[in-house]
Amino acid sequence: MSEMWPAGYVPVxxxxxxxxxxPAIDGYLADGGYASWKKVLAGIATGEWTPSKVTDLVKASGLRGRGGAGFPCGLKWTFVPPKEKRGNKPVYLLCNADESEPGTFKDRVLIEKDPHQILEGMMLASFALGVRHAYLYIRGEMVHGAEVLNAAVDEAYAKGLLGKNVQGSGLDLDLTIHRGGGAYICGEETALIESLEGKRGHPRIKPPFPAVSGVWASPTVVNNVETLCCVKHILDRGPDWFRTYGRNEKNTGPKLFCISGHVERPGVYEAPMGIPFLELLALAGGVKGGRKLKAVIPGGSSAPMLTAEEVQSMPLDFDGVAAAKSMLGSAAIIVMDETTDIPKAVANISKFYAHESCGQCTPCREGTPWLNKMLKRVVNGQGKRQDLDLLVQVASQMGNGMTICVFSDAAIAPVLSGIAKFRPEFEACLAKAASPDFALTAPSDVTEKVAGRMAEGIHS
Ligand SMILES: Cc1cc2nc3c(=O)[nH]c(=O)nc-3n(C[C@H](O)[C@H](O)[C@H](O)COP(=O)(O)O)c2cc1C
Ligand code: SF4
Structure with missing residues (x-):
């Protein structure tokens, strides 16, 4: 895997x-690392640095969360109730390093190669939020990443950058690395909170939102790894500098993109927010073997699929991808060339969601395996003429607020967009079913029964 940036671009x-x-702290310090943290700590006594000053800088930068939803970071921080409203409840910061969205591998590079950048971002965010104990929840499978982070935390304590009365500032701050349970759903912020509390990673009903009642029923801010790294750079160089990256004030900052699939050089690339899709594709060496582009998933497997035509002039930022009716999500760009069998790709993605549903909500628990079974029968040439419409009908009833979390909406996005944009390919699969063999491989009664129930909208 390669990690790169456009010619002339200075990576951040x-x-x-x-x-x-x-990953070592000595090199990080030699490169000017922890200067912002020390600057803030030194300015507490004089009143030069206050939590609201840090929050205001982050708000002014226009930073939007890099975990998927693109929610404005500074604004999220302001949702934490002030001391007079929350009483003695502590405030927690959780850094979300669960990174499990298919196609996403950017946070892993930051974790393994530059952990102090993340820790400094967490320290600054903790100060802004009044946090005395911050947690970083890392995906269970990232064993090496957890080792690197734990070593970095030990180094930070040893240098007096964490702990009691940090650098004589009067401020106490602890930071703990917590290894996750190894489930995709644990990346959803409320499931992450449950998992951190030692329970099953089941998403909670919102409201209350974590900022009001999160971990151990206390106000909690969940931020992505890359988001918190950006906080460190905003404090280093200021919000005006941050806003020089990007097309407009709603899409700012340097950005990591993960490119995978049919490209010559898959990997993590850094570029200014809003880089045109075609430029990023060129950076990754173009479509593999010089073949033609067929489809793109621009923001991880939960993002609706786009056709080659739809991405021709698409800027890669939150609003640019939204204008193309998809989402930037975790900026995991999955490129599919002309040889891709779209129905098979969609069926493959649906297997992931069927496996990862936490099972709390009937539409998601029943619907995700049903979609997978139906798609498998379509791609195996065993489908019926009405299957596509049934798939669309059932999938449509699984989203739009029918469930506790948006996992279900994520599961249907590839199905609905795949069928909408590449319907002739699905129909060609059904045409195979017209063969005499079809009668021998008809779907089971159970499948028919579930399909009937789902189609009628009986979800619970
Ligand atoms: C099913 C699901 C999985 C998610 N996985 C992750 C993840 O692995 N990492 C992450 O940062 N955010 C993930 N999110 C988004 C988080 O819920 C949350 O919005 C994010 O961590 C907030 O950070 P940000 O504001 O810095 O983007 C996921 C959301 C859903 C619905
Ligand atoms: S939508 Fe799916 S993953 Fe989310 S809470 Fe419901 S069952 Fe669990």
């Missing part, structure tokens, strides 16, 4: 990743 988030021993 990936600036240190190729340094020898880049």
């Amino acid at each position: 988030l990936l600036a240190r990743i190729s340094r020898p021993d880049s």
